[in-house]
Amino acid sequence: MQGWSGWADRGMKRSAGNSVGRARGRLIVVEGIDGSGKSTQLHLLDKWLRSLGLNVFFTEWNSSDVVKEITSKGKKKALLTPTTFSLLHATDFADRYERNISPLLEADYFVLADRYIYTAYARDVVRGCTPSWVRKIYSFAKVPDATFYFRLPPEVAMDRILEGRPKLKYYEAGMDLNLSNDEYESYRIFQSKIVEQYDGMIKRDGFAVIDATLDIEEQQSQMRQHVRRFLPARFATVMPEPNGDSTK
Numbered sequence: 600m601q602g603w604s605g606w607a608d609r610g611m612k613r614s615a616g617n618s619v620g621r622a623r624g625r626l627i628v629v630e631g632i633d634g635s636g637k638s639t640q641l642h643l644l645d646k647w648l649r650s651l652g653l654n655v656f657f658t659e660w661n662s663s664d665v666v667k668e669i670t671s672k673g674k675k676k677a678l679l680t681p682t683t684f685s686l687l688h689a690t691d692f693a694d695r696y697e698r699n700i701s702p703l704l705e706a707d708y709f710v711l712a713d714r715y716i717y718t719a720y721a722r723d724v725v726r727g728c729t730p731s732w733v734r735k736i737y738s739f740a741k742v743p744d745a746t747f748y749f750r751l752p753p754e755v756a757m758d759r760i761l762e763g764r765p766k767l768k769y770y771e772a773g774m775d776l777n778l779s780n781d782e783y784e785s786y787r788i789f790q791s792k793i794v795e796q797y798d799g800m801i802k803r804d805g806f807a808v809i810d811a812t813l814d815i816e817e818q819q820s821q822m823r824q825h826v827r828r829f830l831p832a833r834f835a836t837v838m839p840e841p842n843g844d845s846t847k
Contacts, residue, residue: 624654624704625829626741628715630797631749632790633771634756635811636818640749641713643819644826648709651834656703660714663694674770681726684770688719689736696740704741709829716740717804721796725789726776745825746804748797749818751811753790757783 627644629637641657648655661670670687673679679687700710716737723733760767769775772782773789801808807825809818827834 624706624708624710625745626700626704626710626712626743627826627829628712628717628743628746629749630714630717630721630746630806631811632751632753632756632793632797634759635749635751636759636815637747637749637811638713639815640747640809640818640822641711643815644822645711647819647823648711648826651830653830654703654706654708655711656699656708657711658695658699658713660712660718661688661691663691665694666691674768679770679775681723681728681775684726685719685723685728685733685736688723692716692719692737692740701741712743715743715746717746717797717800717806720800721793724796725773725792744829746806747822747825748801748806748808749811750794750797750808753787753794755812756790757786 627641629641631637638659645655645657661667666687670679670691673683673687700712703710719733719737720730724730757767760771767782767786772786773792774782774785776785776789778788779785797806800806807821809821811818
């Protein structure tokens with residue numbers, strides 16, 4: 600596994616070579632299967648950056664008001680084909696990117712994204728879309744300064760999800776793919792395939808891999824250690840809090 604410096608240097612080089620990589624702000628992304636704890640970690644990072652007095656904007660997958668309602672209706676009625684699913688999410692992303700992500704990066708914000716283009720790379724390909732086609736759709740998007748991949752076995756993720764609710768969601772379990780008539784087995788197969796896609800992106804896309812089975816404090820400490828590289832010079836002495844205090 601690469602050290603933090605390797606991930607940071609690689610991320611900055613890719614951003615410099617990207618056509619929209621001149622933005623002054625920083626784009627921090629978290630990826631992982633549902634139940635990996637990535638959202639919790641990003642919210643903790645958000646809280647920390649704001650406590651330093653930095654400008655921060657949070658955005659999450661499938662949250663644009665432009666297509667949110669139609670996507671929700673399509674999911675409820677199980678009417679979405681893989682291509683339709685892909686294009687709806689791409690439309691959602693494009694709207695958020697144009698309205699929020701790109702302008703705020705230009706305005707020197709830290710933009711924190713709970714899922715980014717890599718979610719589409721993983722899910723859409725598993726659903727049968729051509730990898731090159733999916734990547735081309737999102738080719739306008741800036742390469743993140745840091746992408747944290749929270750790696751967790753699907754079985755553990757499912758246990759975490761079912762602690763909070765009694766039933767898996769139809770598309771979450773991949774029931775549209777006819778992998779199994781049993782939703783729990785379908786979930787395991789579907790999420791395992793997504794993990795395979797994520798694993799294939801680790802080197803190609805420069806992911807910083809975090810073991811999502813570690814304590815919350817340890818995971819947050821690793822994130823802050825990496826993100827500290829992107830803080831303004833006046834924060835040169837700011838260090839991640841020692842054991843037990845990184846969630847404050």
